[in-house]
Amino acid sequence: MPARLVIEGGVPLRGRVAVGAAKNATLPALAAALLTSEPVTLTNVPDLGDIRTMLRLLETHGAAVARDGRRVEVRVPRVANDEASYELVSTMRASVLVLGPLVARHGSARVALPGGCAIGVRPIDQHLKGLAKLGADIAIENGYVVARARRLRGARITTDLVTVTGTENLMMAAVLADGTTIIENAAREPEVADLAALLTSMGAKLDGVGTGHLEIQGVPALAGATHQVIADRIEAGTLITAGAITAGDVTVTDVAPEHLEAVLAKLDECGVDLDVGPAWVRVRGPARPGAADVTTSPFPGFPTDMQAQLMTLLGLADGQSRVTETIFENRFMHAAELVRLGARIETDGAIAVVRGVAAYQGAPVMASDLRASAALVLAGLAARGTTEVSRIYHLDRGYEHLEQKLAALGARIERTSR
Ligand code: EPZ
DSSP states (O other): OOOEEEEEOOOOOEEEEEOOBOHHHHHHHHHHGGGOSSOEEESOOOOOHHHHHHHHHHHHTTOEEEEETTEEEEEOSSOOOOEEOHHHHTTOGGGGGGHHHHHHHHSEEEEEOOOOBTTBOOOOHHHHHHHHHTTOEEEEETTEEEEEOSSOBOOEEEOSSOOHHHHHHHHHHHTTSBSEEEEETOOOOHHHHHHHHHHHHTTOEEEOTTSSEEEEEOOSOOOOEEEOOOBOHHHHHHHHHHHHHTTOEEEEESOOGGGOHHHHHHHHHTTOEEEEOSSEEEEEOOSSOBOOOEEBOSTTSBOGGGHHHHHHHHTTSBSEEEEEOOSOTTOOHHHHHHHHTTOEEEEETTEEEEEOOSOOBOOEEEOOSHHHHHHHHHHHHHSBSEEEEEOTHHHHTTOSSHHHHHHTTTOEEEEEOO
């Protein structure tokens, strides 16, 4: 029987817990190592499924990877192979992040089209249009993107929508292009800014980081660097919500509260008691949260990666809430599982109406994607009785030892594989 998490709910969480480095900042930072022949070292890499996949992918491109605990050095003296196979890309869509660096450094790339995933079709048309603007010849051959460019040249790119990895791919292509690149409508997520910080320490010239208007002055070559990855704001938001939903008293440390403003504001609106320090957040949960409406949007708006976790809290609220998901077209799969626990949720396209109930009843539930699995764990922590969450391989892609962190706060949770 594959691994599951078994949770005895109803325990108010208490204590302190530290947040790890951001998965979605580590992945582009690792891909950036392709841009130079010198070593790029990340000092605090989390031990996650997706990170292991990215390191394996980089090795197929010719990278030498040296891991010492959380310290990871990636050195790509030369690109030995420009292909990112369907076998690897289909297990992790973020593999597409090697596309920009490979074309910029090596002049060519063959990257499998990622295909869809549980939460949506997730095309990469914006990545490809931007690379074409930078002078790459782009073709789609047998399910692969084939991109070639002797030398990329700076261009003005306006993406049709805000795309996080699209912005990251285009940044990594532009830093070695000949001339200046402008990216309008760029993503402003902290993970994009963290990649920009790494690229700058490698010798890249970027302006406008954190705004929707990026200016990148191409340079002939980049050097290596050592970089500490930012804290994972979504793990932080998930742990804070765990304190809130169990009416506990938890201090989450090693966070960047300025990356969590929209999440903290929404929890405050739900009656959650928050104290915010320079690098910590203390959360005391109310006996019962209040209802609140929420709409996901690109940073600095409410993050789509926290939508499932907030919906779980709203499912226990005293009143009715509306959840509007504007980023992905199919990101309500956790709703049907929450209904199995007694929630009252009706979804219609991008909108979910949540009528709060007094309590969840424990039951077996099934994870469908990374953040939905975290939401089901939160529901189990609050539910009366036992909740079993299956298909937790989704969880292991993006949360490092979540059950250990929760158990250290008093949760009755264990991983079983009987
Ligand atoms: C990143 O995905 C994150 N992944 C996602 O986190 C996150 O949910 C998402 O950004 C939104 O914040 C990583 O950073 C590795 P997008 P990404 O391109 O870059 C559409 C998690 O749980 N779109 O910003 O793939 C797309 O379909 C994951 O850790 C196009 O149409 O997301 C989506 O509807 C899940 N064409 C919207 O834009 C494109 O070329 C935003 O996607 C690109 C995107």
